[in-house]
Amino acid sequence: MTGLMSMKRVGALLSSFAVCALGVAAITASTPAGAATGYQKQHAGGTVKLLASTAAGTLDPQVNYTLQYWQLYQATYDGLVSFQKVAGAASFDVVPDLATAMPKVTDNGKTYTFVLRKGIKFSNGKTVTVNDVLSSMQRLFKVSNPNAGSWYNVIVGGAACLTKPATCTLKGGVVVNAATNTVVFNLTAPDAEFLDQLAVPFGSILPSTAPSKDAGDTPLPGTGAYEFKSYNPNTGLVMVRNPYFKVWSAAAQPQGYPNEIDMTFGSTVESEVTAVENGQADWVFDPLPSDRLQQLSTKYASQLHVNTLTADWYLPMNTNLAPFNNLKARQALNYAIDKNAAVSLFGGKLLATPTCTILPPGFPGFVQSCLYNKGTSSTYAGPDLAKAKALVTASGTAGMKVGLVVTNDPVNEAVGQYVLSVLNSIGYKATLKPQSANIQFNYIQNTKNKVQISLTQWYQDYPAASDFLKVLLSCSQFHPGNDNSINIAGFCNKTIDAQMNQAEALELTNQTAANKIWGQVDQALMKQAPWVPLFNPKQIDFIGKRVGNYQFSRQFYMYVDQLWVK
Amino acid sequence: MRQLRRNRAAMLALGVIVLIVTACLLAPFYAHVIAHENPFASNITGTIRLNGKTVNVLQANTQGLGYGVTPIGPTWHFSNYFLGADDQGRDVFARLLYGGRSSLYIGASSAVICVAVAAIAGVAAGYFGGAVDWIVSRIFDIIWAFPVYLLAISLSVILETNGINFLFIHIEQGSLTIPILIIASVFIPYVGRPLRGIVLSLKEREFIQAAIGSGASDFHILRKEILPNVAPTIIVFFPLMVAFNMLTESALSFLGIGVQAPQASWGTIINDGLGLLYTRPLVGIMPGLMIVLTAGALNVLGDGFRDAFDPKAKLRGSI
Numbered sequence: 001m002t003g004l005m006s007m008k009r010v011g012a013l014l015s016s017f018a019v020c021a022l023g024v025a026a027i028t029a030s031t032p033a034g035a036a037t038g039y040q041k042q043h044a045g046g047t048v049k050l051l052a053s054t055a056a057g058t059l060d061p062q063v064n065y066t067l068q069y070w071q072l073y074q075a076t077y078d079g080l081v082s083f084q085k086v087a088g089a090a091s092f093d094v095v096p097d098l099a100t101a102m103p104k105v106t107d108n109g110k111t112y113t114f115v116l117r118k119g120i121k122f123s124n125g126k127t128v129t130v131n132d133v134l135s136s137m138q139r140l141f142k143v144s145n146p147n148a149g150s151w152y153n154v155i156v157g158g159a160a161c162l163t164k165p166a167t168c169t170l171k172g173g174v175v176v177n178a179a180t181n182t183v184v185f186n187l188t189a190p191d192a193e194f195l196d197q198l199a200v201p202f203g204s205i206l207p208s209t210a211p212s213k214d215a216g217d218t219p220l221p222g223t224g225a226y227e228f229k230s231y232n233p234n235t236g237l238v239m240v241r242n243p244y245f246k247v248w249s250a251a252a253q254p255q256g257y258p259n260e261i262d263m264t265f266g267s268t269v270e271s272e273v274t275a276v277e278n279g280q281a282d283w284v285f286d287p288l289p290s291d292r293l294q295q296l297s298t299k300y301a302s303q304l305h306v307n308t309l310t311a312d313w314y315l316p317m318n319t320n321l322a323p324f325n326n327l328k329a330r331q332a333l334n335y336a337i338d339k340n341a342a343v344s345l346f347g348g349k350l351l352a353t354p355t356c357t358i359l360p361p362g363f364p365g366f367v368q369s370c371l372y373n374k375g376t377s378s379t380y381a382g383p384d385l386a387k388a389k390a391l392v393t394a395s396g397t398a399g400m401k402v403g404l405v406v407t408n409d410p411v412n413e414a415v416g417q418y419v420l421s422v423l424n425s426i427g428y429k430a431t432l433k434p435q436s437a438n439i440q441f442n443y444i445q446n447t448k449n450k451v452q453i454s455l456t457q458w459y460q461d462y463p464a465a466s467d468f469l470k471v472l473l474s475c476s477q478f479h480p481g482n483d484n485s486i487n488i489a490g491f492c493n494k495t496i497d498a499q500m501n502q503a504e505a506l507e508l509t510n511q512t513a514a515n516k517i518w519g520q521v522d523q524a525l526m527k528q529a530p531w532v533p534l535f536n537p538k539q540i541d542f543i544g545k546r547v548g549n550y551q552f553s554r555q556f557y558m559y560v561d562q563l564w565v566k
Numbered sequence: 567m568r569q570l571r572r573n574r575a576a577m578l579a580l581g582v583i584v585l586i587v588t589a590c591l592l593a594p595f596y597a598h599v600i601a602h603e604n605p606f607a608s609n610i611t612g613t614i615r616l617n618g619k620t621v622n623v624l625q626a627n628t629q630g631l632g633y634g635v636t637p638i639g640p641t642w643h644f645s646n647y648f649l650g651a652d653d654q655g656r657d658v659f660a661r662l663l664y665g666g667r668s669s670l671y672i673g674a675s676s677a678v679i680c681v682a683v684a685a686i687a688g689v690a691a692g693y694f695g696g697a698v699d700w701i702v703s704r705i706f707d708i709i710w711a712f713p714v715y716l717l718a719i720s721l722s723v724i725l726e727t728n729g730i731n732f733l734f735i736h737i738e739q740g741s742l743t744i745p746i747l748i749i750a751s752v753f754i755p756y757v758g759r760p761l762r763g764i765v766l767s768l769k770e771r772e773f774i775q776a777a778i779g780s781g782a783s784d785f786h787i788l789r790k791e792i793l794p795n796v797a798p799t800i801i802v803f804f805p806l807m808v809a810f811n812m813l814t815e816s817a818l819s820f821l822g823i824g825v826q827a828p829q830a831s832w833g834t835i836i837n838d839g840l841g842l843l844y845t846r847p848l849v850g851i852m853p854g855l856m857i858v859l860t861a862g863a864l865n866v867l868g869d870g871f872r873d874a875f876d877p878k879a880k881l882r883g884s885i
């Protein structure tokens with residue numbers, strides 16, 4: 001998920017899928033969010049006031065790929081399975097949600113059989129049926145889900161749906177039986193991460209009456225503890241309690257505390273911080289301005305929560321457009337950028353770490369290395385401007401114009417200004433193009449906009465190497481002319497793709513060997529330099545003084561519905 | 567001119583303007599010879615020597631939880647980050663001087679274009695009347711129908727994004743020519759209309775009628791009779807338009823649709839300072855002061871011109 005953000009997890013590690021899935025859920029002894037000491041009714045009620053400088057695009061959970069709304073979807077939508085709503089590492093665990101239990105996995109991992117819970121209703125009062133499950137899976141293709149071509153195409157019939165989305169049936173791929181309330185997924189090949197992919201918001205079960213196109217600003221009914229009452233991208237959105245919600249699994253979808261959750265758009269980040277300081281709001285979504293961090297870390301230290309993330313801030317370079325269709329030009333920028341400078345602009349070394357790889361530290365497959373570095377150290381030592389300038393000269397791209405597209409919040413724009421300065425210093429004529437975060441993420445994906453380089457972020461969908469390497473840099477994720485082409489660099493290398501597929505297949509039987517290959521893929525990609533990885537950030541949540549019960553999921557970050565304001 | 571010289575306020579304003587213009591013209595000298603800094607390049611991880619010690623240009627917070635990085639404040643050493651650094655580690659004083667160059671250049675250039683075009687159009691409309699007057703007046707009406715800033719912002723958003731590519735005119739995105747043309751265009755009616763009115767009035771005067779009656783050509787009448795009578799008004803307009811245009815440029819640059827990074831103008835520096843109001847307020851305050859000082863001086867000078875050349879004019883109310 002992107003910086004308005006993105007996510008994933010290493011699923012299958014064992015040869016038996018059923019054992020694996022059940023095991024993952026069983027191993028964790030964690031307690032559901034909001035139920036650390038049981039649901040505390042005395043804290044129920046009130047309105048949580050969230051602030052974001054802009055909206056984050058469509059509200060459709062099967063299209064939107066931003067952290068800003070994925071955090072909200074946790075309380076509004078459910079899939080057959082979901083990530084456990086607990087704090088800490090156990091939040092990576094997949095648990096049954098609308099399904100009664102984890103699926104029965106047969107046929108060497110190619111068939112998943114779910115039993116749908118009975119009596120669950122959407123927020124419009126309609127009962128959830130197996131037909132809703134089928135239509136939701138078909139809808140993923142009809143609405144051009146960003147990952148339809150890399151995740152869900154493993155379902156039998158998925159390939160045909162990619163070719164002709166409008167007539168997608170997934171015949172033979174998703175088989176439902178209303179009498180037994182079962183849903184059977186047949187896959188073309190075993191997929192170690194299939195459950196993770198069903199557990200993210202893209203796997204949300206929506207009413208079969210949901211439109212076959214991006215719902216845009218229109219809220220769709222869901223099954224979560226809350227529903228979207230209204231959404232206006234210019235002003236804000238309102239979530240209220242789903243009148244039909246009853247807790248069926250606190251681990252999957254706990255009861256929330258506030259009666260209403262408002263997210264207001266349109267203020268500057270500076271104003272948002274002031275509003276929280278003054279008790280007029282409860283939380284700021286946007287990266288906190290560096291100027292305010294000193295004040296916050298001294299005067300409001302108790303209201304700051306800092307958590308480690310598996311995420312990248314990076315500069316995808318368009319590998320199909322000059323000057324970055326030239327390998328030497330891409331390598332030059334990798335040498336030229338001082339990642340420590342970017343870290344400073346984000347708030348300093350306590351809040352971010354320079355990175356040279358695509359995979360974040362600690363991730364499956366991560367290998368400490370730094371290909372573009374001052375010296376030969378495997379950790380980042382600094383830029384090498386002389387080498388960068390020599391590469392620009394050798395590439396024959398010196399003097400070319402370069403447009404850098406960034407979002408217009410203070411932190412992104414500051415990093416953008418720095419990159420602009422570097423581009424000019426190595427011989428390009430660079431211009432900065434700040435855009436509203438509401439449109440930037442989709443804008444930079446669409447090849448029609450001819451974006452040469454941009455600044456963006458990626459936050460794991462689930463902790464699997466494929467979520468960074470395959471999702472962001474495989475051929476199947478590059479869709480020219482489409483707003484949902486998450487391979488922003490437009491990078492496609494068949495040899496590296498084959499390596500990725502090999503690693504993914506190995507995950508089923510030998511995770512260690514798979515991790516080794518993922519590490520090699522990371523290195524191979526960095527040799528081709530489709531990105532400049534900048535740093536791995538930490539998440540800083542600044543919450544209001546009145547707010548209690550802050551819980552941080554490593555999967556979906558702060559649970560907005562578990563906050564106490566009463 | 568003698569009357570102007572007797573006007574102390576106007577002379578003081580002129581002195582202030584000359585001082586500011588001179589300082590701004592010396593910006594490259596200050597940056598490269600005195601401060602040895604490139605005010606357009608980020609210097610985030612750089613260091614400086616201050617009182618014998620090496621100091622980071624951007625300094626990590628050491629209080630509380632220790633989050634955040636703050637640019638160095640004013641050193642008050644003329645050759646070394648005199649007014650401190652901005653969030654990119656750039657010398658604020660050097661940028662202030664360069665910013666002044668951009669702001670004054672845009673203000674003056676757009677005022678020249680605006681007043682010249684407005685004078686030609688206004689005089690032509692007033693003198694020739696008929697179809698010429700109708701066409702020019704309707705164009706003025708259309709431009710006047712939009713609030714100045716709204717029109718300037720709309721044009722800037724479009725033209726700063728794509729540049730200007732029209733027939734043989736090609737102006738690159740980010741060029742200073744774009745804000746100059748935009749600002750000049752939006753103010754043309756505000757100068758052209760009063761000039762048209764003056765010419766309409768002059769045309770009825772006896773000396774013009776006599777010139778027409780004696781068979782003088784239109785060109786001769788315009789050059790010998792009309793222009794000398796309109797010139798004082800044009801001269802009075804000029805400093806006022808420089809001030810107005812400079813303010814408009816600053817507003818557009820503050821909004822990010824005027825002068826483009828890494829170039830600087832006083833408006834862009836205020837924008838840079840906005841993010842540093844809590845820790846380094848001078849970054850935003852100094853360019854603001856410079857704008858106030860320059861615009862104020864230009865207005866006082868404009869008033870001086872009016873008193874000297876066109877004492878009956880009521881130009882201020884017309885803009």
